[in-house]
Amino acid sequence: MTRTWPFAAIAATLTLAAACNRPAPPSTPARGRSCGVALSADAGSDRDIAKLQQELREERAPARAAEQLGYRFISRARLSNDSGFYKIAEQAAACLESYQPDDPSALLLRGHILHQLHRFGEAEAIARRLVDARSFVLDFGLLGDALMEQGRLAEAADAYQKMIDLKPFYQSYARAAHLRWLKGDLDGAVRMMGSAVKAASPRDPESLAWGYARLAAYELQRGRLDEAERTAAASLQTVPDYASALLVSGRIRLAQKKFPQAIELLERAARLNPLPDYEWTLSDALRAAGRHDEADAAEQLLRRNGAADDPRTFALYLSTRTAARVPRADDGQQAVELARHELTVRADVFTLDALAWALVNTGEVHEASALIERALAEGTADARLFLHASVIAAADGRPVEAARWAGKARQLRFTLLPSELGVLQGIAVTPPRA
Amino acid sequence: MKNLRSMLQLAAAAGLLMWPATARASSHMDAPLITLDDAANTTDVYAFVSQRYGRKYLTTALAVYPHEEPGIGPNKYNFDDDVLYEIRVATGADVARGRTTYSYRFKFTTTFRNRNTILQSYLGVIGNVGDTAQNLIQRYTVDKVDWRTGATTRLGHGIVPPNNQGNATPKYNRNDDGEQRARDGVADASALDLYTAQAIAELEDGYVAFAGQRDDGFYADVQAVFDLLKLRGPGQAVDAQGGFNVHAIALNIPIEEIGGDRQVVGVYATTSRPRVKILSAAGETDFGDFVQVARQGNPLFNEGLVAIKDKDLYSRTSPELDATLFRKYAVTPELAALINALVFKSNVAPTTNRTDIAGIFIPDLIKVDLSTGPARLAGGGASHATNPDDPGFSRLSIFGGDTLTSAVQPGFGNGVVPGGWPNGRRFGDDVLDIAVTAIISDLRVSPPVIVGPAGDNVDRNDIAYNKVFPYAATPLNGRAHTH
Numbered sequence: 001m002t003r004t005w006p007f008a009a010i011a012a013t014l015t016l017a018a019a020c021n022r023p024a025p026p027s028t029p030a031r032g033r034s035c036g037v038a039l040s041a042d043a044g045s046d047r048d049i050a051k052l053q054q055e056l057r058e059e060r061a062p063a064r065a066a067e068q069l070g071y072r073f074i075s076r077a078r079l080s081n082d083s084g085f086y087k088i089a090e091q092a093a094a095c096l097e098s099y100q101p102d103d104p105s106a107l108l109l110r111g112h113i114l115h116q117l118h119r120f121g122e123a124e125a126i127a128r129r130l131v132d133a134r135s136f137v138l139d140f141g142l143l144g145d146a147l148m149e150q151g152r153l154a155e156a157a158d159a160y161q162k163m164i165d166l167k168p169f170y171q172s173y174a175r176a177a178h179l180r181w182l183k184g185d186l187d188g189a190v191r192m193m194g195s196a197v198k199a200a201s202p203r204d205p206e207s208l209a210w211g212y213a214r215l216a217a218y219e220l221q222r223g224r225l226d227e228a229e230r231t232a233a234a235s236l237q238t239v240p241d242y243a244s245a246l247l248v249s250g251r252i253r254l255a256q257k258k259f260p261q262a263i264e265l266l267e268r269a270a271r272l273n274p275l276p277d278y279e280w281t282l283s284d285a286l287r288a289a290g291r292h293d294e295a296d297a298a299e300q301l302l303r304r305n306g307a308a309d310d311p312r313t314f315a316l317y318l319s320t321r322t323a324a325r326v327p328r329a330d331d332g333q334q335a336v337e338l339a340r341h342e343l344t345v346r347a348d349v350f351t352l353d354a355l356a357w358a359l360v361n362t363g364e365v366h367e368a369s370a371l372i373e374r375a376l377a378e379g380t381a382d383a384r385l386f387l388h389a390s391v392i393a394a395a396d397g398r399p400v401e402a403a404r405w406a407g408k409a410r411q412l413r414f415t416l417l418p419s420e421l422g423v424l425q426g427i428a429v430t431p432p433r434a
Numbered sequence: 435m436k437n438l439r440s441m442l443q444l445a446a447a448a449g450l451l452m453w454p455a456t457a458r459a460s461s462h463m464d465a466p467l468i469t470l471d472d473a474a475n476t477t478d479v480y481a482f483v484s485q486r487y488g489r490k491y492l493t494t495a496l497a498v499y500p501h502e503e504p505g506i507g508p509n510k511y512n513f514d515d516d517v518l519y520e521i522r523v524a525t526g527a528d529v530a531r532g533r534t535t536y537s538y539r540f541k542f543t544t545t546f547r548n549r550n551t552i553l554q555s556y557l558g559v560i561g562n563v564g565d566t567a568q569n570l571i572q573r574y575t576v577d578k579v580d581w582r583t584g585a586t587t588r589l590g591h592g593i594v595p596p597n598n599q600g601n602a603t604p605k606y607n608r609n610d611d612g613e614q615r616a617r618d619g620v621a622d623a624s625a626l627d628l629y630t631a632q633a634i635a636e637l638e639d640g641y642v643a644f645a646g647q648r649d650d651g652f653y654a655d656v657q658a659v660f661d662l663l664k665l666r667g668p669g670q671a672v673d674a675q676g677g678f679n680v681h682a683i684a685l686n687i688p689i690e691e692i693g694g695d696r697q698v699v700g701v702y703a704t705t706s707r708p709r710v711k712i713l714s715a716a717g718e719t720d721f722g723d724f725v726q727v728a729r730q731g732n733p734l735f736n737e738g739l740v741a742i743k744d745k746d747l748y749s750r751t752s753p754e755l756d757a758t759l760f761r762k763y764a765v766t767p768e769l770a771a772l773i774n775a776l777v778f779k780s781n782v783a784p785t786t787n788r789t790d791i792a793g794i795f796i797p798d799l800i801k802v803d804l805s806t807g808p809a810r811l812a813g814g815g816a817s818h819a820t821n822p823d824d825p826g827f828s829r830l831s832i833f834g835g836d837t838l839t840s841a842v843q844p845g846f847g848n849g850v851v852p853g854g855w856p857n858g859r860r861f862g863d864d865v866l867d868i869a870v871t872a873i874i875s876d877l878r879v880s881p882p883v884i885v886g887p888a889g890d891n892v893d894r895n896d897i898a899y900n901k902v903f904p905y906a907a908t909p910l911n912g913r914a915h916t917h
Contacts, residue, residue, distance in 0.1 A: 136746065161712045166750075168516075168707035168725055169471040176712045183713060191720055192710070195516050199707075201472035202510045203501060230549060237508055237552050 034094035035062075038069050041088040048072055056095070063099035063106075066092050070109045074116060089113050104134055111142045118345045120149045127159075137166045144175060151347035153182060153378055170199040170207060174214070181218065182349060184379035190218045202238075209239035216248045220255060221383070223414050228252050243273035250281060255414040259289035270298070276306040276313040281417060288418040311338040312354045316384075319354075322361040323391060323423045332362040349375045349385070357388040365395045383412035387424050394427060402427065472499045473514035474705035476730035477680055478652055479521075481701035481800045482809040482858035483838075484686065486903055489640060490695060491686040492804060494521045494538075495861075495906060496703040496730070497650070502679035504598060505912040508554040511597055513542040513572055513645065513681060517705050518724050521685055524700035524753075524799055525693050532700070532753030532797025536692055539577040540645060540683050542594070546570055556602035559612075563595045563632040567602070576635075576643050576685070590643070592635030597647045598679070600913030605629055607911050615915065616649070616908040618814050619900035621821045626900065627908055634903060642686035644904035649897050650680045651906055652733075654866040655890040663776050671891035677910060677917030684904035689804055696842055700799025701858075702731035702753060726750055731798035732856065733865040739763040739795065753797035764792040770873050782885060783874040790877035794856045802858040803851050806838035810853055811905070812862025814898025821898050829864035829894070831855055833871050833887045846882070861899045861906060866890055 039057055043049040049072050056065040070092035077085035093110040100106050111126035127143035130136070144159035157179055164172035173196035181189035197211040212235030219228035229252050235245035246269035253262035266282040279302035286295035306314030318335035321327045335358035342351050356371035372392050375385060390405035406427045409416070416424065480495040496519060502511050513519070519540040528535045547569050548557065558567035572594035578587045596603050601612030605628040608614040617627050626634075635643045656674035658665045665671065689695045705728045708721035728749050730736075736748045740763050748760060770783035794801075812829065813821035828834025832846075836853030845851040854863040856872075871886040896916060897907045910916075 134743075157713050164710050164712060165725065167471075167727055167746075168710055169474070169727065173710070176710055179712055185713070188714060188720065195710075198514050198516055199471060199473060201470040202506055203472060203503070204470050207470075208510070233552060234554075237554075238510075 034091045034098060035066065037088060037091035038066060038073075038095050041073065041085075044076075046072065046076065049076070063096055063103070066096035066099065067105055067109055070096065070113065074112060077116065083117075086113055086116050090117075104130055104136070104139075108136075108138065108142065111146075115142065115145055115149075118149070120146045120346055124150070131159075135162075135166075137163055138171070140166070141171055141175060144179075148179070148182075149346040149348050151349065151352070153179065170196050170201075170211075173199060174211065177214070177218075182378060182380050184381040186218060186222060186381055190215065190222070193218060205238045206242070209235045209242045209245060211235075212238065213242065213245040213248055216245070216252070217415075220248060220252055221381075221412055221415050223412075225252055225255055225414065241268065241272060243269050243278070246272070247278055247281065250285065251415065254281070254285055254288070254418065259285055263289060263291070274301065274305070274309075276302055276310045276317060279306070280313070280317045284417045284419050307334070307338060312342045312351055315339040315342070315354050315358050319357045319361045320417075320419050320423065323357075324419055324426075332358065336362055336364075349378055349380050353385050353388055356392060360388070360392045360395050365392065368392045369396045381408075381412065383409045383415045384420060386412065387416065387420055390427055391423065471727060473512070473681075474498065474517045474707060474727050475500055476703055476705055476728045477650070478733060478859075479701065479703045479730045479800060480651075480859050480861060480905070481802045482854070482860045483689075483695075483802065483804060483806055484811075484903075484905075485808040486642065486686060490689045490808070491642075492523070492689060492692065492699065492701070492802060493684065493686050493903070493905060494523070494701055494703075495682055495684040495904070496521055497648070497680040497682045497906070498705065499679075499681045500650075501675075502647070502650070502681070504677070504679050504910045504915045505600075507599075507912075508552075510554065511647065511679070511681060512544060512570065513540075513574070513594065515542050515544050516707055517542075518707070519683055520704045520706065521683070522702050522704065523687065523692055525697060529698060529700040529799065529801065530797070532756055532799060534581045534752075537579045537581065538589070538685055538687070539579060540574050540643075541577075542572050542574045542645075544570065544572050555596065556599060559601065560596050560603055560605075560629070563629050564593050568596050572645075574643075574645055576637055576641070578641075578691075587638075589639065589641050590635060590637035592637075592643050592645060593633055595629040595633040595646045598909040598911050600911055603629065606908055607914070612911070612913060614911070616897060616911045618818070618898035619821055619907045621813060621901045623902040625820075626902065630900075630904065630908065639691060640688040641691070642903055644682075644684045646681065647679050647909040648682040648904070648906035649895070649908060649910050650675045650678045651861045651895055651899060653864070653892050653895045655892045659866075659890060663773075665890050668891050668893075673892045673896050676896035677915045679909045682904070682906045684906060686903055695804040697805070698801050698803045698843065700731075700753075700797070700801050702729060702799050704729040726752075729753075729798075732795055732800055733859065734869045735760075735764075735795045735798050738769055738869070739767050741768070753799055756795075756797040760798070761792055761796045764788060764795040767791055767873060773870070773874060778874075784876050784878075788878075790882075791872065794872070800859050801856065803838070803840045803843060803845075805841035805843075806851065806857075809838065809858060809860050810836060811860060811901040812895075812899045813901050815894055818898055821901060823862070824901070826853070827862070828853065829862055829867070830871070830887050831857070831863055831868055833868060833884065862895065864889070864893065866892075 039053050052065045052069045056062050070089045073085045073089035077083055090113050093113055096106040107126050107130055111123045114123040124146035127146055130139035131143055140159045140163035144156040147156035160175045160179055173192050177189045177192035180192055193215045200208040200211050212231050216228045216232035219231055232245050232249040235242055246265050250262045250266035262285045266285050270278040270282045279298050283295045283298035315335040315338040318331040322332045339355035339358045343355050352371050352375035356368040360368035369392055372389050376389055386405045386409035390402045393405055394402035409424055476498055477500045478497045482493055484491045484493040499511055520537045522534040522537045524533055525535040553569055555570045557569045560567045564571055575591045576589040578589050598606040604610045604612040607616055620626055633644055633646055637643055652675050653673045655671040704726050706724035706726045709723050709725050710720055736745055740748050740760055765788050766786050767788055770785045773783050774781050810824035810827035812827055813823050816823050826836055828836035831854035832852035837850045838853050840849040840851045851857045854860045855865055855868055867887055867889040870888040874885045876883040899907045
């Protein structure tokens with residue numbers, strides 16, 4: 001149970017007292033540097049960060065303060081889209097390790113930071129150390145996350161199964177849902193995310209909102225637009241201006257061809273989260289509504305920061321522009337370079353797809369075919385993936401397959417952006433032979 | 435020390451921090467990494483001998499959802515349909531073994547009258563429980579499982595009353611006014627607020643059940659305890675749980691249903707979630723058997739005596755393993771050493787060979803002597819105008835002279851046993867003060883050496899308890915509450 005019990009408090013107090021009464025530990029240069037960075041980082045309006053910094057500064061339960069600071073800065077990085085906070089979190093982890101070398105909590109924090117920084121192999125190594133040492137439920141979560149990003153879904157499933165066997169709860173349900181979705185079990189993903197939403201605490205509204213937003217995305221994919229709309233609204237009711245819920249709400253309106261409403265939602269989302277996924281969707285919505293100047297402006301923003309902010313999605317955008325025959329010079333080649341580099345970092349379904357899609361648009365059809373085959377092998381049911389598979393099959397001289405994939409993409413068309421729908425409509429339909 | 439409130443918050447957050455992933459990684463399983471599981475998070479278990487309409491009962495109650503903020507919106511504090519809530523009773527030889535003899539399983543089902551609205555819980559002012567203004571409706575079933583035979587018996591079902599939002603739920607509150615504070619507890623069932631009264635379910639074989647939002651009946655100055663045990667004086671101490679609700683399940687078990695009253699029984703509770711197969715083949719069901727995710731017996735044990743590294747293990751295991759896994763924490767309680775170091779600056783509290791403490795906690799069941807008369811109950815304090823504490827009630831249980839007489843054990847001589855915890859646990863037992871007093875005293879010798887009673891100067895709950903079923907106090911009003 002997690003009641004803040006006085007006796008637990010007393011135990012913590014002793015730790016505090018010990019910290020207060022003892023002389024400050026010798027300040028090693030490493031400790032000085034790493035803790036100094038965590039201490040001097042701008043807390044902004046985050047009072048919790050300021051308090052933790054104060055505690056660390058005063059050496060009151062400093063290891064605990066450093067640990068919590070690390071997680072706070074990870075959270076801040078996500079909410080602010082400033083990856084610099086990951087670096088500060090990393091320094092907090094180093095600070096924690098200076099107090100508690102090889103402590104599992106320090107390792108877990110570092111593992112999460114490495115995961116966020118897309119250093120999946122290193123995160124996996126840490127997760128394996130933790131699993132070997134103690135097998136806590138979140139250790140298996142980190143292990144599964146790191147494996148999944150590397151495209152090792154069977155191993156990830158094994159880790160997640162161990163996690164959920166230890167404790168079925170929000171975290172394990174959410175992971176189960178995601179894995180099911182990746183394996184093409186959309187109905188199973190909906191059921192599992194439903195369990196996650198039920199298990200989320202109102203005391204953690206972001207978790208509840210995140211679960212609802214994911215559920216809305218699944219429902220959108222199923223084409224159940226009313227249910228998707230209701231679920232997205234529940235997310236926004238829980239956390240108003242929750243960017244990912246605004247994004248999925250905008251996409252639902254796009255699927256409903258309610259362009260003005262979509263634009264209003266997507267503008268809010270992109271303001272909150274100016275990332276390629278958001279800006280691409282907004283620009284497409286604006287263009288679909290005939291507001292081309294505004295669409296151009298949104299794309300300018302996307303082109304300015306896309307490669308740095310989310311190279312994989314930006315590569316998809318560039319490739320789709322190329323496929324739609326509205327590329328700028330070098331779009332195709334830049335997409336290939338970005339996707340190829342991303343593949344050195346992670347080898348999951350969507351990175352394989354991004355590179356395949358980039359390659360086919362630059363005429364490298366055979367490699368694209370091989371990559372999309374690998375991407376499709378897990379069974380992921382995703383309209384974008386099917387669209388790309390269709391174009392690649394057509395380019396590879398396999399019209400029957402092209403038609404089959406196009407048909408699958410049409411079934412899930414609700415999640416395609418207008419520009420992608422344009423590409424889909426341009427595919428010559430050759431009905432599969434009976 | 436500065437920023438201790440922050441530290442407290444951190445302590446509360448220790449198991450529940452979220453560390454979400456980057457938004458850039460669109461394929462990430464990027465759920466916020468919270469570890470909260472409030473719907474399954476047991477906060478307190480109660481068990482005591484009671485009497486209702488002339489019948490003798492073992493009253494049991496389980497509370498979940500710590501720190502329910504009454505004013506939250508949308509008010510989504512609910513029992514979780516996926517959670518199995520289980521009140522467990524050990525009888526006979528099972529008590530010492532920590533083995534369940536009977537368990538009572540509560541399973542919930544949630545429905546909405548109207549899903550085409552953002553008004554998740556209330557569509558209007560609720561006149562009666564389950565009426566058309568109550569959008570979110572939870573119903574439950576209660577099953578009795580006899581663990582010796584495996585037989586399961588359906589005892590009945592009930593409905594969960596609405597949470598106390600305020601104007602939507604006026605009848606919880608004074609003068610049936612949603613703007614006013616929640617009604618105090620009552621001494622007579624006829625005076626219960628309408629929603630609570632309507633949600634009391636009379637089940638088969640004389641069982642009585644209730645499930646719904648209630649005031650959090652636990653009280654203590656957690657901040658002061660945390661603040662290097664620098665306790666505040668009378669009138670200055672702060673009830674850290676004041677102003678918060680919980681969700682509670684109460685069950686009156688007819689004594690004869692568990693073998694009569696010539697015995698001491700053990701009570702604890704668990705919550706479990708169904709085992710899930712992550713990747714299921716077509717046609718396979720998602721859920722299998724249940725995995726225990728939390729358990730609760732005596733107050734304090736896992737929270738205050740078990741080391742961090744073993745807390746999760748405690749939650750997953752049965753009391754049958756307590757003697758093997760956790761006895762060390764009771765026999766050599768770290769807490770005793772901490773109190774000596776921080777408060778007394780000398781070795782007042784015995785720190786080793788605490789067989790007296792182990793006797794309370796190992797196995798971690800609340801032991802209840804059923805042979806006594808009904809426990810004295812807390813109302814709103816000794817001088818409450820309409821609902822005073824029962825004469826002789828003491829929040830300090832035996833340390834306040836509140837005792838009962840057993841017909842089946844010698845107790846402290848002539849059958850004298852505590853009137854409250856650790857002989858059962860009543861609403862209103864000041865378990866913090868009782869526990870600290872027990873820790874710094876020496877109950878191994880006869881007569882016991884009592885030091886104290888010690889206390890945090892929070893001596894009462896923030897709202898009067900009911901002295902009638904379901905005993906837990908009225909849920910605090912989201913529109914008018916403290917903190």
